[in-house]
Amino acid sequence: MEQTRFEPRIVGFLCNWCSYTGADLAGTSRIKSPPNIRSIRVMCSGRVDPSFVLRALQLGADGVLIMGCHPGDCHYQEGNFKALRRMLLLKRILQQFGVSERRLRLDWVSAAEGDKFAQVCTEFTEEVRALGPLHLETSLLPQAQEAGLEAQEAAL
Amino acid sequence: MSKPKLALYWAASCGGCEIAVLDVEEKILDVAGFFDIVFWPCAMDFKYKDVEAMADGSIDLCLFNGAIRNSENEALAHLLRKKSKVLAAFGSCAMDGCIPGLANLSTREEIFQTVYHQTPSTLNPEAIRPLPRVAVPEGELDIPTFYESVRTLGQVIPVDYFIPGCPPQPPQILAVLSAIMQGAQLPPAGSVLGAGEKTCCEECGRTRNEKRLKRFYRPWEIEPKVDECLLDQGIVCMGPATRSGCGALCVKANMPCRGCYGAAPNVADQGVKMVSAIASVIDAQDPAEINSILDQIADPAGTFYRFSLPSSILYRKQAEVV
Numbered sequence: 001m002e003q004t005r006f007e008p009r010i011v012g013f014l015c016n017w018c019s020y021t022g023a024d025l026a027g028t029s030r031i032k033s034p035p036n037i038r039s040i041r042v043m044c045s046g047r048v049d050p051s052f053v054l055r056a057l058q059l060g061a062d063g064v065l066i067m068g069c070h071p072g073d074c075h076y077q078e079g080n081f082k083a084l085r086r087m088l089l090l091k092r093i094l095q096q097f098g099v100s101e102r103r104l105r106l107d108w109v110s111a112a113e114g115d116k117f118a119q120v121c122t123e124f125t126e127e128v129r130a131l132g133p134l135h136l137e138t139s140l141l142p143q144a145q146e147a148g149l150e151a152q153e154a155a156l
Numbered sequence: 157m158s159k160p161k162l163a164l165y166w167a168a169s170c171g172g173c174e175i176a177v178l179d180v181e182e183k184i185l186d187v188a189g190f191f192d193i194v195f196w197p198c199a200m201d202f203k204y205k206d207v208e209a210m211a212d213g214s215i216d217l218c219l220f221n222g223a224i225r226n227s228e229n230e231a232l233a234h235l236l237r238k239k240s241k242v243l244a245a246f247g248s249c250a251m252d253g254c255i256p257g258l259a260n261l262s263t264r265e266e267i268f269q270t271v272y273h274q275t276p277s278t279l280n281p282e283a284i285r286p287l288p289r290v291a292v293p294e295g296e297l298d299i300p301t302f303y304e305s306v307r308t309l310g311q312v313i314p315v316d317y318f319i320p321g322c323p324p325q326p327p328q329i330l331a332v333l334s335a336i337m338q339g340a341q342l343p344p345a346g347s348v349l350g351a352g353e354k355t356c357c358e359e360c361g362r363t364r365n366e367k368r369l370k371r372f373y374r375p376w377e378i379e380p381k382v383d384e385c386l387l388d389q390g391i392v393c394m395g396p397a398t399r400s401g402c403g404a405l406c407v408k409a410n411m412p413c414r415g416c417y418g419a420a421p422n423v424a425d426q427g428v429k430m431v432s433a434i435a436s437v438i439d440a441q442d443p444a445e446i447n448s449i450l451d452q453i454a455d456p457a458g459t460f461y462r463f464s465l466p467s468s469i470l471y472r473k474q475a476e477v478v
Binding site for chain 2: 092
């Protein structure tokens with residue numbers, strides 16, 4: 001049974017100043033978290049263009065997790081607020097396109113919160129697992145989508 | 157020496173692109189003098205079999221407008237690709253899907269329900285649906301098959317050039333055709349012709365200020381000032397996400413840009429570029445307040461993707477959420 005369990009493919013965008021360091025802390029503290037998150041370090045959660053999220057979903061991600069500094073703690077003053085507004089609007093777009101907005105999550109993880117990093121990763125992995133695989137019908141030809149997936153897997 | 161051969165075709169489109177070609181006014185005579193027009197169903201009498209009879213690659217330039225909505229559109233796309241040396245997606249429908257592409261937010265079944273059953277003006281007690289093939293006493297009739305999704309021309313066949321606009325503006329059309337007629341070297345295949353390389357905002361003469369918005373207006377809810385950025389005034393203007401080239405015509409008429417020239421250069425997806433732009437100008441940091449401001453934008457997907465839904469990353473409504 002355990003072998004057939006769906007393992008969601010999740011792309012995580014982690015801000016350099018807080019969340020990526022928080023993820024490192026989770027690692028050095030040996031806190032367990034699911035291995036489903038493929039972390040990408042960005043300078044700020046405000047750097048995450050909404051097209052990154054859609055591109056990830058198009059190329060085979062089942063969910064996208066964005067983590068940034070807590071409100072008021074952004075290294076660039078208000079990048080995380082920009083991320084918040086973008087993701088709230090992007091969730092509306094996803095719903096209109098028939099994709100569950102629950103496949104996108106934005107949360108705040110500070111450099112000191114290794115435990116919260118693990119907790120958010122666990123929660124989100126289980127949420128996306130419950131949603132099941134995302135079968136996105138795209139304009140890409142099946143071969144192109146497969147090539148995109150392989151490139152993504154190879155890069156990991 | 158024989159004249160270069162020109163073909164023009166319309167697939168799923170409104171005919172505005174055809175009118176835009178004629179809107180080059182008397183210069184159309186130069187075009188007709190330079191080219192031998194071998195196919196133009198909207199304006200002249202040709203049959204599909206005439207095109208089928210042509211040698212492959214014998215059409216020098218084909219301007220193809222319209223999206224791919226049904227099997228007839230697709231068949232003609234393949235046929236004209238085979239017969240044409242250079243084929244351009246002409247206008248927003250062929251390039252990005254345009255207004256017909258908004259149907260990708262519905263399924264084929266939903267569209268048929270609306271069109272053949274639900275509209276108040278439809279009287280259809282026997283619930284008749286058109287069939288692709290039907291036998292009548294005189295023989296078998298067939299009509300094109302209606303596809304589930306609208307596709308852009310480039311999603312169906314290889315396209316050499318893209319000429320954006322709904323419709324492409326006549327001076328831009330003329331500039332492209334004149335360049336070809338003067339024997340100019342064509343840019344690399346895949347290029348966008350007849351447009352600029354910046355955003356619509358670059359062509360807009362309005363004054364821009366620091367944007368901090370707590371309220372969005374639909375165009376009928378406000379009388380906008382004529383010299384100030386429309387987005388500054390809370391009107392959703394697609395300028396920041398849209399390619400230049402039209403001369404900012406809509407904003408000059410005090411109406412917001414609706415995005416017909418498609419995604420700005422190096423923008424992967426026009427709609428979510430607009431998500432970024434809108435998110436940047438909202439003056440709120442609390443999720444509840446942000447959401448109440450976003451509630452004022454009716455139909456964000458239909459607004460931000462009005463002209464580019466089929467060419468967007470998400471392409472169509474998915475089956476996960478009904």
